[in-house]
Amino acid sequence: MLKPLTITILGSNSALPTANRYPTAQVLNASERFFLIDCGEGTQQQLRANKIKFSKIDHIFISHLHGDHCFGLIGLISTFGLMGRKAPLHIHSHPHLEKLLQPQLNYFCVDLPFQVVFDDFDPKQKGLIYTDKHITVETIPLKHRIPTVGFLFKQKLEERKLKKDFVFIHQPSIKDRIAIKKGSDYINKDGALMSNKDITLDPPKPLSYAFCTDTKYTESILEQIKGVDVLYHEATFAADNAHLAKKTYHSTAEQAAQIATKAGAGKLLLGHFSSRYKNLDVLLNEAKAVFPNTFLAIEGDVIHVGQ
Amino acid sequence: MLKPLTITILGSNSALPTANRYPTAQVLNASERFFLIDCGEGTQQQLRANKIKFSKIDHIFISHLHGDHCFGLIGLISTFGLMGRKAPLHIHSHPHLEKLLQPQLNYFCVDLPFQVVFDDFDPKQKGLIYTDKHITVETIPLKHRIPTVGFLFKQKLEERKLKKDFVFIHQPSIKDRIAIKKGSDYINKDGALMSNKDITLDPPKPLSYAFCTDTKYTESILEQIKGVDVLYHEATFAADNAHLAKKTYHSTAEQAAQIATKAGAGKLLLGHFSSRYKNLDVLLNEAKAVFPNTFLAIEGDVIHVGQ
Known part of the structure; x- marks a missing residue:
């Protein structure tokens, strides 16, 4: 039987806050191992709201060091400590994160009862950064204002x-x-x-999930994400602000859909919405015109990969 | 006419998160100048939810350097920057905050279009740390595990x-x-x-508000807060966990009420609730048995001082 792979959206807004939208964070459940992807401010509260057990998270993947993707780390780690966590916590990120976070950990998290392990990667190279019995995780170099990667989660081929x-x-x-x-x-x-x-x-076809934010339109990722079951791609802007997308190294919804089409993705999830779009239908419609099997990633959504 | 003084509760939970409770933060509105008191994770989102204009906040007061009282600062400052703020932002705190926050500002908030001014105070001394045409702010040394102060906001006596x-x-x-x-x-x-x-x-009697968290029961604050109109006092625990209150340098609801009684306060607001209390009535009832004019501080509450 195919092992389920699900994604829970904790936050999918871009940097500016709104009353009920959170910055980027999501959880991938792969065979009851939970992988946290990005950790914007408020992630720990969203984990609670979505009833995800903190103790099941052993690995956190940070796409890049803009605040809306990592400001929730210190609060989450602090809470892990207050809850008496013992298991090591691995944070996969750009090497700079350790230098930024360690002084805060030293001050705010004295006597942390578990180890925080910084697993650095080179954001310029695609590379295998995690593997276990069930899945592998690869970095996908993206094109943003600062070094940024996406993550490709792939189930391993099961035995015959x-x-x-x-x-x-x-x-x-x-x-x-x-x-x-x-x-x-x-x-x-x-x-x-x-x-x-x-x-x-034959064993079931392994499922795959690609998380790609923040980035401008780039076809350099196509080969790596070819045939992916679900592609999460940022769609910060609609076509009306294509000039802003270009200027800020973000994508429009249509560009996200073009990538999904060219990659032969099964499904496209749009995220990282600019706060200027009170109603996100404009983004959804622009993408669907190019790639019909498109959905908005909204806080609380649970996406079953391969269904 | 008496100038209104109102408090909006943005968060009043203690450190561990719940799905719908926020760590400590509140806003005092004194003659349309907005003072942010503590800044736990998620404060910027709660400001949005409570429709408080970011641009009206020029001063932030941090009681102590535990994460649930200051982890929201970096996100809030970053957002101020994205919104193009120009006015200096003053942060009144223990001197250590600048050393902790400045490296993060240097990395995450490059080209911040406004100045962050760290106005340090000595948390061991009571002292006047702010004054303008309408109000004064004094520190109230408290007794917690780390150096901590409360804040006493007092309207100035108006002209005859x-x-x-x-x-x-x-x-x-x-x-x-x-x-x-x-x-x-x-x-x-x-x-x-x-x-x-x-x-x-005679001009109207000036209104006053005392914010006292986190602290164990201490009568050392009584003289300074004597006759205060509204006292916000932490009540992390009910009587069933008095031993934990003692051990962790926190207060029980009853102890908060005893302080309100001995200080001759007009009204008592309880806050900093432990996440173990799903229903806060136990805290409210224990305090009311000692000091009847007690209320729970809940996210979204607006308290009019002197009414």
Whole structure:
């Protein structure tokens, strides 16, 4: 069975605050491991509001060091400490973050009962920065005013599945089953060779999710995100402010849709909305005209990747 | 006429977050000058939600350097910058704040279009730290785990009021009116001396507001806050956790009420509630048993001092 991959939107507004919109933060749930992506001010409150258990978050990925993507870190770490967390917390980010955050941790989080591990990456290079049994995470270099990356989350290919009738008839040993799942052929009790493709089923296609904010329109990311199931792409502006998008290294909704189309994405999620758009339909409509399977990322939304 | 003095509660929870409660922050409106008192994470969003114009805030007072009282500063300052603020912003605090905040400002708020002025105070001494035409602000040394102060906001005594019938009958010159308002007697056209007290009315009694959090029970503050119109006093715990209050240098609701009683306060506002109390009535009731004119400070509440 396909392992679910879900995204919960905690915040998808751009830098200026509104009464009910939060700066960027979202949580990816991959096989009940929770990955926090960006951490704008108020993230800890949004985690509470969305009933996400703090203790399940061991890794935080920070796209870039603009405040609306990381000002919530110190409060979240402080709260982890007050709650008595013991497990190490990994923060994957530009190397500068440690220099900025460590003095605050030293002052505000004395006797923190867990370790904060800064896992630096080079934002100019695409690279594998995390892997576990189920998923991998790669950086996607983006084009913004300061060094910025997106993140590509990919499920690992699962083992091949044994066909039920084969198991019923031939009763392979545990050892044989393990080998067959990894691709081995099988010699049955009559000494006949059974080809792996005849006794197994393909595993489900691994799901993938690409998080791309903040960035101007850039086709340099297309190869890396080709065929991604869900693409979150920033859409700070509508076409009326294309000049501002260009000036500030952001994208329009239409540009986000062009990237989704050219990448062959399954679904497009728009985010990082400028506060000037009280009604976000203009952004949604402009994108849908190019890429129909587009949705707005709104606080509290839960997106099931692959559905 | 008495100039209004109002307080808007932006956050009154203690450190651990909940879905709909914010850490400490409130705004005092004194003659349309807005003073921000403490600045927990999410303050800028709460300012928006309560429709308080960012541009009217020129002074921020920070009680102490625990995160739930100051983690919202960097986000708020950053937003002020994005909004093109020009006026200097004064932050009144313990001297350590500048050392903690300046590196963040240098990194995240490059080319800030206004000046951040750190107005340090000595938290061990009570002292006058701000004065303008209408009010004064004094620090109130409290007893917490780290150096902490409360703030006493006092309206200045207004000039004496000319009695209407005196003005109608004697038609004093502008110069004379100014002198009489300041307390001078008057010699009328017949050469007779008219005593100031016979030709003027007392100005309204100046209003005052004391903000006292975080602190354990301490009678050392009583003399300074004697007769205050509204006392905001922390009430982190109910009586069931008096031992925790003692251990963590916080107060119980009953202790807050005892301080209000002994200080002869007009009204008591309870705040800084522990997240363990889902229903705050236990805190309210314990305080009211000692000091009946007690209220809970809840996000969005607007308190009119002197009413």
